[in-house]
Amino acid sequence: MTTETDTPSQAPLPPTPVLQTARLTLRPLEESDTPTIQRRFPRWEIVRHLAPRVLWPYPDDGAATYMAISVEAMARGDACQWAITLQGDTAEMIGIIELRRDDGVSRDHRGFWIDPEFQGRGLMTEAADRVTEFAFLDLQWPRLWLTNAEDNIGSHRIKEKQGATLVERVPWTFVGGPNVKEIWLLERDAWMQRRAGKAG
Numbered sequence: 001m002t003t004e005t006d007t008p009s010q011a012p013l014p015p016t017p018v019l020q021t022a023r024l025t026l027r028p029l030e031e032s033d034t035p036t037i038q039r040r041f042p043r044w045e046i047v048r049h050l051a052p053r054v055l056w057p058y059p060d061d062g063a064a065t066y067m068a069i070s071v072e073a074m075a076r077g078d079a080c081q082w083a084i085t086l087q088g089d090t091a092e093m094i095g096i097i098e099l100r101r102d103d104g105v106s107r108d109h110r111g112f113w114i115d116p117e118f119q120g121r122g123l124m125t126e127a128a129d130r131v132t133e134f135a136f137l138d139l140q141w142p143r144l145w146l147t148n149a150e151d152n153i154g155s156h157r158i159k160e161k162q163g164a165t166l167v168e169r170v171p172w173t174f175v176g177g178p179n180v181k182e183i184w185l186l187e188r189d190a191w192m193q194r195r196a197g198k199a200g
């Protein structure tokens with residue numbers, strides 16, 4: 001339930017909407033995506049940068065467990081979870097991007113991964129920009145807290161390109177072992193100004 005003290009980012013999220021970008025359709029994650037996640041996700045180059053709640057080696061029922069948790073999180077309004085698909089082939093997901101309701105603690109509002117086959121083409125930049133637009137314009141969130149392992153150059157770069165400010169670096173353990181977690185703040189006003197500047 002929303003109370004007077006809730007900020008927009010603490011209110012329950014709506015059902016995950018379909019979002020379009022120039023090359024992608026972001027559609028709600030669905031149970032039929034489970035086999036594709038089990039096939040595409042368990043790669044060391046993906047999981048090594050993620051939080052250790054991701055089991056490694058990845059179990060045979062890893063995607064099914066993830067799906068059950070995701071479906072519940074979406075139903076509670078704790079997350080919007082999108083299957084990243086190429087326009088024209090919305091059945092086949094190539095990655096996931098999620099927006100997490102602010103729990104007031106974790107300072108980590110967004111997560112994403114994309115199959116290495118599709119990396120390095122600017123696709124996650126495109127997906128992240130669209131989800132950011134949804135958070136700031138549709139949901140009226142005032143800011144996004146974002147994180148990554150410091151050696152995760154692609155994820156670091158996406159935040160930099162969006163105009164986020166690196167506010168803290170803390171020792172942290174990822175699936176790949178001890179590392180440093182970078183914590184970023186992306187403010188709506190700064191993002192809007194940057195966007196207006198690009199358009200102009």
Ligand SMILES: CC(C)(COP(=O)(O)OP(=O)(O)OC[C@H]1O[C@@H](n2cnc3c(N)ncnc32)[C@H](O)[C@@H]1OP(=O)(O)O)[C@@H](O)C(=O)NCCC(=O)NCCS
Nearest residue numbers: 046049113114119120121122123124125148153154155157
């Ligand atoms: C991080 C990740 C989502 C990036 O996806 P992507 O679609 O390859 O990203 P983009 O193509 O939009 O690239 C974003 C920027 O990062 C740069 N980049 C991406 N991967 C890079 C790498 N391995 N080394 C150096 N730069 C890299 C790109 O050049 C681009 O910057 P530019 O526009 O200045 O050239 C992807 O590598 C991935 O899924 N990694 C595994 C999971 C993960 O780390 N998730 C995030 C956890 S915080």
